[in-house]
Amino acid sequence: MGVEYFWNEALRPQGARQVRLLGCPDMGKERLLALLGNYLEQNGGTVERYFAPLRPTQLVALYLPKSDLLFADSFFLDDTHAAALDLDEKRDWTQLFHKRAALARLDALVQSAEHKYARHWQTACLLQKDFARLDSARLNKEKLARAATRLAAKEFPSPSGHVGLETRRPLSGMSAGGMAAHFMTIAALCDTLVLVEDFSGAAGAFLLDRLRGYALGDGLDVIVCPSPLQPDAAPEFLFVPGIGLGAGVCNRFHNPALLIDALQGSKRFSRLRILRAERFYQPQTPDETRRRHFLHAAQWELLDTARTALTERDAALERLASLYAAANAPQNLPYLAAKLLTLAED
Numbered sequence: 001m002g003v004e005y006f007w008n009e010a011l012r013p014q015g016a017r018q019v020r021l022l023g024c025p026d027m028g029k030e031r032l033l034a035l036l037g038n039y040l041e042q043n044g045g046t047v048e049r050y051f052a053p054l055r056p057t058q059l060v061a062l063y064l065p066k067s068d069l070l071f072a073d074s075f076f077l078d079d080t081h082a083a084a085l086d087l088d089e090k091r092d093w094t095q096l097f098h099k100r101a102a103l104a105r106l107d108a109l110v111q112s113a114e115h116k117y118a119r120h121w122q123t124a125c126l127l128q129k130d131f132a133r134l135d136s137a138r139l140n141k142e143k144l145a146r147a148a149t150r151l152a153a154k155e156f157p158s159p160s161g162h163v164g165l166e167t168r169r170p171l172s173g174m175s176a177g178g179m180a181a182h183f184m185t186i187a188a189l190c191d192t193l194v195l196v197e198d199f200s201g202a203a204g205a206f207l208l209d210r211l212r213g214y215a216l217g218d219g220l221d222v223i224v225c226p227s228p229l230q231p232d233a234a235p236e237f238l239f240v241p242g243i244g245l246g247a248g249v250c251n252r253f254h255n256p257a258l259l260i261d262a263l264q265g266s267k268r269f270s271r272l273r274i275l276r277a278e279r280f281y282q283p284q285t286p287d288e289t290r291r292r293h294f295l296h297a298a299q300w301e302l303l304d305t306a307r308t309a310l311t312e313r314d315a316a317l318e319r320l321a322s323l324y325a326a327a328n329a330p331q332n333l334p335y336l337a338a339k340l341l342t343l344a345e346d
């Protein structure tokens with residue numbers, strides 16, 4: 001059971017030795033990464049898998065924490081100083097030249113769909129800030145702070161005298177199927193799981209941010225997973241791997257029942273605790289209720305349009321990949337995987 005995240009250039013493992021896989025679509029980069037990751041895990045290695053930001057099933061990078069090595073598709077890792085393996089050596093460029101008009105047309109469709117997605121996604125993120133302001137005004141922060149203190153006293157060991165390290169990783173994001181998350185990472189990192197059922201989100205974010213501070217102050221390393229709609233705000237999920245603890249917010253985008261079913265199907269947690277966030281909020285006024293309903297409807301419409309744009313983008317990408325695939329020569333993936341390891345050791 002491996003650790004999986006969405007790829008984010010700003011939140012990738014920093015300072016690692018890097019190997020880039022060069023090549024156009026459908027040259028076998030994803031299959032090569034999958035083969036390499038499976039081989040390393042079967043031989044006792046620890047692997048973190050990273051998937052494309054808008055395509056949660058497309059593997060684009062592997063990170064080996066023990067060796068501090070990062071293997072990544074060059075489309076997502078723009079570092080010309082890294083070692084490289086070029087898979088374009090066996091491509092029929094003449095065939096691609098004759099298809100250049102179709103390739104250019106499909107590439108324009110991809111660019112147009114991505115622009116449409118970005119406009120609607122960014123507006124949805126702005127509305128999320130309005131949600132946060134409305135919900136924060138209703139929070140009973142003193143009551144929440146006491147709950148966080150009790151939870152930290154119960155779960156965290158005595159302070160070690162030093163400050164822990166924080167790592168930020170994207171666990172969830174948008175896809176053509178809607179909001180998605182790599183929930184199997186929770187099963188891989190946690191024995192104890194605390195879920196805050198909070199469809200508003202403000203109480204859960206406040207609680208997790210307090211727990212993050214307590215963990216770091218006690219000398220525990222943490223992995224913080226921000227919300228894709230508010231990447232600079234409080235965490236949506238928090239992991240403390242040293243004690244096998246995970247905490248997350250079940251919100252409007254992550255259904256708690258589906259989340260628990262997905263996790264329990266892969267792993268039986270030693271403890272699973274669900275906190276209801278309603279008790280931490282003051283009642284809404286009629287004006288606040290109307291404002292929330294308006295924001296909710298507007299945001300879902302924006303997100304649905306963004307999802308439709310990603311569906312159009314993925315369809316064009318599939319057609320692009322089929323054109324490139326026709327010009328590809330068969331790849332010896334086991335040989336290339338061995339070559340990757342040799343490059344990394346140099």
